[in-house]
Amino acid sequence: MSEESPLKELLDFMQNSAYFRVVLFGASNTERYYPYTHWGDVLEAGLRWRYERKFHLINSGVNGNNTREALRRFDRDVASFAPDIVIVTLGGNDCIPALSRHVPETEFAANMSLIARKIRQLGAYPVFQTYYKMDSANMEPQRAENFLRYMQIVRQCAIADKILLVDQYKVFDRADMDTLRYKLLINAMHVSEYGNMLMGTVLLNRLQIDARKLYHGEKVLAAAELFRQLTGCEPGSGLQ
Template structure:
């Protein structure tokens, strides 16, 4: 994998990174972290588990997350809402602690080294499509006054073989309302899994979510491309990252998604405006 060039983001960015990533951790911990390339982290479960990794071009956000950056600069509390369906609720995980929102909260708290309270609220409900999520947005998302919204969506419309194009207007409308709250937003597209791939409409949904994210100036965490990379480039069996139903992720899959997402969030929240869109010291941890 090609190594990104190292670009120093200046003293301010390094100081912010120290708050969120934990550059003030003990020397032996910092040394261990330094051995890991950007967007790569070893899964601490069993020794036979594969390394969690994906190319930076699939995981790094295009822009900084301004709301989160402000909260980090102020060392203020951070509230993240994970909205979605069963992939967010955690179907396939061995316990609530193994869901991606729970793992994300734990990882971000580790990096914050006690500097600020971080809460990730799991608002996943299995089986829901975009229309059903919108019906509970005020209660489950807006009421929490989030600094960051992670919205996983699209899979169930594909599985139910419902018309795809109408989702674009509903999604764009809700994103416009979210932006009025000043919350940062990241969309998470469908999983790359046999039961999803059996429906050709998944490609239309992936393209729609990507286009809507770009048009609405919000970030996209390309879960579909990341999982496709695991399967096709790393030649990992689906069973490595999916549960036996070959639809939902397993503990390894949820953990790896959380780790890659934590890296992307940390980088985008500590990136300075002048270096947005370029590799930074924060985004090139080794």
Template sequence: MKTLVCFGDSLTARHEGKDNPRLTEKISFQLPTFRVVNAGVSANTTKDALRRIEKDVLIHSPDLVTVLFGSNDAAVHKKVALNTYEENLLKITRLIGPDKTILITPPPVDEALQPNRKNTELAKYADAVKRVSEETGSYLIDFYKELYAKPHYKELLVGILKDGLHFGDAGYDILANLINDKIVEIESNEEQKID
């Protein structure tokens, strides 16, 4: 059985009132051949991520790792400078291995409910994720673009907290589907290489 580690902040970690983290539960359902490990910790930035990557991610010898940070790095009260954020993501990707890393851009927020985060800023952090993906040859999911393109995206950001950042089931469905599609694509490309 292959191992997928979901590495991130509260968007990865949240249970939304259920017994298990919503993200890993939905992915496990879609990808029954994977053991899915949740390595999400609320309030984390990429600086925190580097401090715990060994014990929370690498120890599992994962086949694939989703990396979703940036919502806190871009926040006014936790700010990690954009160039530092990009450097941290480069380090994270190299530690995991680009061929095993699925970088995910941080999603937009409902600014009316989020005084500490602005979408113009989050878009810059999303662009940094894309640059790291290009530079390292790692996989990319543009979650920011996928959500922001939906006319009713603010409705998808409604979770238990109703804070415009932590989404509920609708948001997790989108994210889980994007991850599932990406992994299916990766797996079929690998099979073609073998054939």
């Protein structure tokens, strides 16, 4: 199976379906950390532009969740909605060093693969996202070091399990530190409204949707231009 086949399969499904349901499954960066435009809003607007009104999007993010906790609520917060697509963004809390919260790397990898299997058992498509780049200089040093390895595990699981990957970190990593710290982040570990809009632009790009074309999308234009500057790619090109 080619690297792009999960993408083609997903795009064909959305195009040819009479209706589909998307669930966002993750922690605080999936749940609304602050009351402003969220990456899920940008995703929803982009899907609406492309697929009109034949889908619904449900946010099942819970602040602070690691993969253990996410798995415990999977039936209630994912399976119960009978999703067709589940976008998984986890790992930022598994890497916490404190023993009461830490999920070892081998268990984290197994949990991510289990989440993917459970999604597929529902007849749905899993999509894995990495987190964005965090401000490691203002994080607990061990957590910052762990975080990089855990995001690599997300990538490895996506490859091994043939899951569509959206590498948010790869794009955010190209921003200079002032842009990252003072524009894209609201604190060391969470994105600002601008950062959320960049995340949404990155996700839409992976789905071959140009964020610049959204209805009444003026608010997203700056993030779309930043995406173009950071990647050298036109939004909507689908390049990873």
